[in-house]
Amino acid sequence: MTQKNKPELLAPAGDLERLRGALDYGADAVYLGRESFSMRAAASNFHSAEQLHEAVALAHQYGKKVYLTCNTLPRNEEIPTFPQFLREAQEAGADALILADLGLLATARKLAPDMEIHMSTQTGIVNYATCQALYDMGVKRAVLARELSLEEIAGIRAKIPAEMELEVFVHGAMCMSFSGRCLLSAYLTGRDANRGACAQPCRWNYHVVESKREGQYFPVEETDEGTYIFNAKDLCMIDHLQELLDAGVDSLKIEGRNKSAYYVAIITNAYRAALDAAMAGQPAPEWALREVVQVSHREYCTGFFYGRENAAQRYADSSYVRNCDVVAVVNRWEQGRLYLTQRNRFFAGDSLEIVAAGQPPVTVAAQGLENEDGESIETANHAMMQCSIACETAFPAGSVVRKPVE
Known part of the structure; x- marks a missing residue:
C-alpha cells in the first residue's frame, strides 16, 4: 500500500x-x-x-x-x-x-x-x-x-x-x-485502571490459600516456569x-x-x-x-x-531487564572538555557511552575527571553535581551519558 x-x-x-x-x-x-x-x-x-x-x-x-x-x-x-x-x-x-x-x-x-x-x-x-x-x-x-x-x-x-x-x-x-479495560485493580485495591490509577496487579505473584490451612500458600502455576500468570x-x-x-x-x-x-x-x-x-x-x-x-x-x-x-506472557517473574545506568547529561562541550550534570555515580577511567540525537552511541573514557572548580577527582558521586571529562569529540547539550551495568 x-x-x-x-x-x-x-x-x-x-x-x-x-x-x-x-x-x-x-x-x-x-x-x-x-x-x-x-x-x-x-x-x-x-x-x-x-x-x-x-x-x-x-x-x-x-x-x-x-x-x-x-x-x-x-x-x-x-x-x-x-x-x-x-x-x-x-x-x-x-x-x-x-x-x-x-x-x-x-x-x-x-x-x-x-x-x-x-x-x-x-x-x-x-x-x-x-x-x-x-x-x-x-x-x-x-x-x-x-x-x-x-x-x-x-x-x-x-x-x-x-x-x-x-x-x-x-x-x-x-x-x-482488552485494550486496557481492566477491573482487576479496582476490585483488589480500589484503584480504577479505567480512570488512570492502575495498581498493576497483573504484575503480582499469585498463590492459592486453602481455607483450613491458614498461612500456607500454594503457587498458582500456568507452566513450570513460574506463577506470574497475568x-x-x-x-x-x-x-x-x-x-x-x-x-x-x-x-x-x-x-x-x-x-x-x-x-x-x-x-x-x-x-x-x-x-x-x-x-x-x-x-x-x-x-x-x-x-x-x-x-x-x-x-x-x-x-x-x-x-x-x-502475544506472550512472562511467567517466571515481573522484573525488568536493565543493561545500562544513566550517569550524566551533557551541558556543553568547550575546548576539549565535556561538561556534565551527574545523575548516577561513575569513576575516573570508566568506559562510558554517549548518545546524541540521531546518532549511534559513542564510547568514551572518563579521563581527566574534574569537579566544577576544575579540581581532579576520582569519582563523581553527588547527584546533580557539575563535573567534566576530557573529550576530543563535541556532543550537543542534552546528550545522554550512560554506563553498562556490571
Missing part, C-alpha cells in the same frame, strides 16, 4: 523533561496528560493551564504537535469539569484531544467543534464499521485496539475514508486485559515498521508516560532511525535495534500483530 503522508512517530511526555527528550530525539508529535481525565494519573503530568501552555509552546517551537489525553472513562461527578478542561486545551493550542468516552466526544464536538479528535485505544476499535461511525461523528484518527493483527489493520484501512488516520502502539508495556511481555516492533506502513498505519506510538526521560530519549531515537530507514526502503540500522535493549524493559514480543500466539 502506498503511504499517503509521511508516517508520524508519536512519543510520550510525562513531564517537561521527558517532553524535551522526545522532541530532541526525533518525535514528530507527543502525547501528554493533565491531572484529570488522564490514563496515567501517576505521571508527573502538566497540572496547571500554565504548564500546558508551556508544553504546547515548546513543542510548536520545534514544529511538532501535542495531543492532549482525556482518555479515561469518567464517572458522573467528573463530567461537569470537562468544559473547563476543553477551554484550557483550546487556549493552550493543543493540536488534538485523545478521547475514549462517547459522551466526552459529543461534548467536545459541541463545545470545541474545530478541535481535532483522536479516539483512544481504550475505545476498543477493532473493525472498519466502528472507524466509519467515528469518522461520521467527526473523529480524525482511530487509535486501534492492541489486539488486532496486521492483516486486520490492513482490512480496516481498505474500507475506511482515506482521510481517517490510523494509529497503533509499536513499543512499550502491554496490558493483560504478566505480559513488552511490545517491540522496531524491526517490523515497513510491514506496519504497508498495512496503512499513519502514526506509530511509543508507550511510556510513566517512563524516565532517558527511556523516552533512547527509544524515540531508535525508532526515529528505524522509521527513516523504512521510509527509504531500508532495514532498521543495527545500532537502533541494539538501543531498545539499553533501557529498562521486560522481555520483548510482537504483541498481536502476527497472531495471538506471539
